[in-house]
Amino acid sequence: MSATPTHGTPLQRRAFLGIAGGLAGTGLLTACGGGTKLGDDGGEPDDAPSFSGGEYDGPKVTLQYWNGFTGGDGPHMRAMVEAFNKEYAGRIEVRNTTRRWEDLYPAMPTAITAGKGPDVAVIHNDWVATFAARSTLVPLDDVVSALGTKESDFIPAVWRAGIYQGKRYSVPLDVHCLADYANTRHLTRAGLDKPPTDRAGYEDALAELKSAGIRNPFWMPNKWPAHLMFMSLLWQFGGELYSEDGTRALWGSEAGVEALAWMREQITKGHSPAQVAQDAQYNAFKNNKVSFTWDGIWQINDLKANARDLTWQMAPLPVIGDRAAVWSASHNFVLTSQAARDDNKVQAAKFFIDYMSKQSTQWAKAGMIPARNSVREQAEVAKLPQTALAKDMEVFHFLPALPGVGDVQSKALELAVQKAVLGRAKPAEALAEGVRTADKLLAENKQKYAK
Missing domain, CATH: 3.40.190.10 (Periplasmic binding protein-like II)
Incomplete structure (x- = not known):
């Protein structure tokens, strides 16, 4: 979908929902196998340190952040990242890498396994289960808890789309339809x-x-x-x-x-x-x-x-x-198993996701529908043309969380x-x-x- 959906180019729009076929065919998804090793103890992603919210207080870290916002939404995301880097200079540096969705998805698993991929990324909701099933992602239940978020403040379908086998692997940023x-x-x-x-x-x-x-x-x-x-x-x-x-x-x-x-x-x-x-x-x-x-x-x-x-x-x-x-889809923040090898990166990445999830008002200007009900009710967001499409939240339907x-x-x-x-x-x-x-x-x- 030029999906950024936004979806930038016509090729992106054609490809982003069907990339899984090519991925499976080339073996890229299975390449990350039945659980990436995350540390000296070989722990699973679930062992990553918990997040309690508040400011990041660890040493300076650099986070690799991947997304597919190559279209008209790209400048908005770059501005949000630049604002974060300016505010937290000397503590966290987020390096923004923007790739076409059809290039980003095949590249992520092998790049993460090699330690050359993203620490945090934005992916579409229908990819969450696939990557979670291959232990490419780390659960984010603690981030959701620290944010105080709950289903009642979200479009129900998009909230449920981030859950795989009883654990939350993503924080929804928006809805697009x-x-x-x-x-x-x-x-x-x-x-x-x-x-x-x-x-x-x-x-x-x-x-x-x-x-x-x-x-x-x-x-x-x-x-x-x-x-x-x-x-x-x-x-x-x-x-x-x-x-x-x-x-x-x-x-x-x-x-x-x-x-x-x-x-x-x-x-x-x-x-x-x-x-x-x-x-x-x-x-x-x-x-x-x-x-x-x-x-x-x-x-x-x-x-x-x-x-x-x-x-x-x-x-x-x-x-x-x-x-x-x-038909609807959603951009979601996820934390990868690459970041989970470093406790400080885990905390910094979760802090970054926390920060970015609170920027829904700014992101709405990129043409998206904020996933949060409370944000859509804000005066400057309510007047945007796409917000009117969310008057009845039950109309939004998403692909199921099937790997x-x-x-x-x-x-x-x-x-x-x-x-x-x-x-x-x-x-x-x-x-x-x-x-x-x-x-x-x-x-x-x-x-x-x-x-």
Whole structure:
């Protein structure tokens, strides 16, 4: 997702959710094996010293900090790190390394094993379980306790996403999701002042826009972010992605068929060209050719800076199914097993995470939705356009905490969605084939990540 999602470049947006497939294929995840040695006693990550909050009072340390904020969010993160380094000069120096997400994830495990990786990092929620299963991360229950944080101050789904096998491995920084972007001038041509919120209204608007001369008002991608659209619709129709025990793919259900059929229908009805090239739908929207496009909130700053001839609005996804739901993800701070080899680095890294987690107001300006309810209620954050998407916290849906889930997504779900959208198979057939592949991968993952 230029995911920083933010997601910087088109390549990032295509890659960040499916990198696990490449990682598993090259053996990079298994390279960090069944538990990295953390000290002279060979202790496990759980043995890292506890954190009680307050100021760091140890000797000066240098922390390696990795993240994938290469897009419009990058300057905001750099400013936050620079402010930290200025305030704690002489005690903690944080060296910020920014890499594309598709490069960062494969590099982390082997770099950490070699002692040349990050001490602290930001990763997406769907990578937490994978890295935790390989003992690449250190639990952060003590940091959460010191921060006084609890589920009631967070969007519930994002809070739970950081837990793997009963331990917390991440501190959520934000939430980012899909949104419905609308061309305001086109809305006027359809007699609307804002995007429709339900299926009937949305479909009527698309028909009206075609009648008003907009040849293809809603381009349907077959690649990024098509699978994010499918997941949103799947949840809207009452479906689920995977069984609770992570052994079966459930997205081939009737809800999945309905979701994918609606996506394909936008092409057969003439609302979209038959084949939309990668990122073409977003570029067409920026150039006033498309009336509606579903994309991530990480596009807000890009539209503000680079679409000066476009007048646009942003709204939650319309409810095409029976309930409101939207694919969502989250950036999370994690502490690595590399830092856990040095007690002082552990304390300094936890102090840094503590500090950064309190900067949610500043981070919201990067286009993100703060994970904390209390921060979203602040006046300067409440007025930001993305904050309005969080009025109903139950709409946010996340990938489950399954090790290797990205592998299943990229090799099964995404390919099934693409095949159906392109008309190469009926939705039910494409999903059934994808589920068969997914179930095999899930079984392999059970063995691969077994402790």
